[in-house]
Amino acid sequence: MSTEQQRGGIDVDAGIRTLLLLMPRVVGRAKRLRVPEELREFALAPRHLSLLAILVFEGPKAVNDLAARLEVAPTTVSLMVSELSRDGLLERTADDRDRRRKIVGIAAAHTDSVNEWLGGSVRAWRRVLEPLTPEQRQLFVDTFRAFEAELAAEHPQ
Template identity: 65%
Template sequence: MSTSVDDAIRTLLLLMPRLIGRAKRKPPPPELAGFNLAPRHLSLLAYLLFEGGLGVNELASRLEVAPATVSLMVGDLSRQGILLRREDEADRRRTIVSIAPEHHAAIDGWLGRGAAAWRAALSPLTPEQRRLFVDTLLAYERAAEDL
């Protein structure tokens, strides 16, 4: 592959729609099909899957949204039985959110494959190369927002 900027753009213009299309076609597993899961829930579920239980403010910070937005999502998913809320033993004012054990395997099977693909793609890179890759995607996102 050529290394010119235009050649890289051509490749990415073909690749990005394929990646997005593949992600959109990945339906929830049958165990979760009856739930009202929207795309906005995927990042929240992914964080809880890979980080374990987190507080609402931690989730809001990681998702880059307001705590009220996370509270609404958590409330919705809790009512459906997908998430559990429990009091933090160390700070009773804080609520810890986690995936309900009966849905953990289904969510892991659904979202875990994407993480495995990212791991396979990123593992051969040096830490500096991984940082450059992530920074490049973030820069693209910012540039696309400005259009």
């Protein structure tokens, strides 16, 4: 990309062309993130990836907080947490402030493996987003969210 394009922007068609080339590469790289050997026994699906990524990035959370972050129903998160807790990948502990409430975290035995596996994405996003202004970050996130919504509308499940 030329310096002029970086400073002055590009037209819509040039942006689309660039993104059409970039998106398959990004998706391909994400798919090639090898699950560490010690995590392969858990048969992790893409839905688990988002849950684990939030726990890596933000630390242990209550089910309702995870549901809000994942933009899904708490029952969906409860099912995932139950499945991964039963297998030993996640652990539930009582909240110190409200003993009835459970906090979900990555089991100590698997923290390093999950961090190694997913931490690179967190670090890459941080390096890309930190130089931007808050407004630029918001525009990027809003645009990416709108793109996902348009794809969903074009190809409903």
